[in-house]
Amino acid sequence: MGVHFLAMKPAPFAYHAPTSIDEAVALLREHGDEAKPLAGGQSLVPLMNFRLARPAHLVDLNRVAELAYIRSEDGAVRIGAMTRQREIERSALIAERWPLLTGATRHIGHVHIRNRGTVGGSLAHADPAAELPAVMVVLNAEVLARGSRGERTLTAQDFFVSHYATALEPDELLTEVRIPDLPPQTGWAFEELSRRHGDFALVGVAALVTLDPGGSILEAPLAIAGGGPTPIRASGAEAMLAGQRPSEALFRAAGERASRELDPDSDVHASAEYRREVAAVLTRRALVRATAGLSASAA
Secondary structure: OOOOOOOOOOOOOEEEOOOOHHHHHHHHHHHHHHEEEEOOOOOHHHHHHOOOOOOOEEEEOOOOHHHOOEEEEOOEEEEEOOOEHHHHHHOHHHHHHOHHHHHHHOOOOOHHHHHHOEHHHHHHHOOOOOHHHHHHHHOOOEEEEEEOOEEEEEEHHHHEEEOOEEOOOOOOEEEEEEEEOOOOOEEEEEEEEOOOOOOOOOEEEEEEEEEOOOOOEEEOOEEEEOOOOOOEEOHHHHHHHOOOOOOHHHHHHHHHHHHOOOOOOOOOOOOHHHHHHHHHHHHHHHHHHHHOOOHHHHO
């Protein structure tokens, strides 16, 4: 008995291969909602093959060399939108000064995915369960967008609008991400639960903890992936932590507080209640890990 496979192909589209940002923006302006930028293609191409996305015009950014870089300037790192995720993972600069970004990137899919996937593509796709959006929110990153009316800067918090939706206009490109330096005495952790290695997270937690000279928590930014339509900044839990001495009991309470700030979906993978329970546990674990090497040197 033969086995039959359903071959999926994208709907017809016109292909454009600009070599500059200005040329790409001009194409997006010309074709409006009918155009879609192509970065790494790890999300868009499968959607096109299943005909869940049907752009009439595909604007391939892979020849725009000016969009791929990692630069340290003026107390921040600047990352071009077409920088591959694998480059982030391998960067000694990122590992030394923004290790949370390195650690979270290693959770993205598998190596062959990270070889093609881009920083800008992941952010513009805006999957609320993805790692990089949550990390950019907790790192207080800024996103640069360029369109026909010029360039503007958005905070990562404002950039993500809803499920798979951002503040980008149809003729705008995400061109760069800027991440400020971390304060001294800052620890980090990224915790994630997925059904299998490489799957999208059911829940992910990005945490930073900064201690003051006396060993109390100065600030503890928390962002949760998979907890709502965008990465969720757990501001209530952050307020609970500020000014307190690190402890297991405090971190457990903060995890429970963070879980109550979420609005997760129920789907075939997990219920909303389960996601809240996981978020509480992962938040506690992340806070413990983030402070593990800090208390002794700060006391």
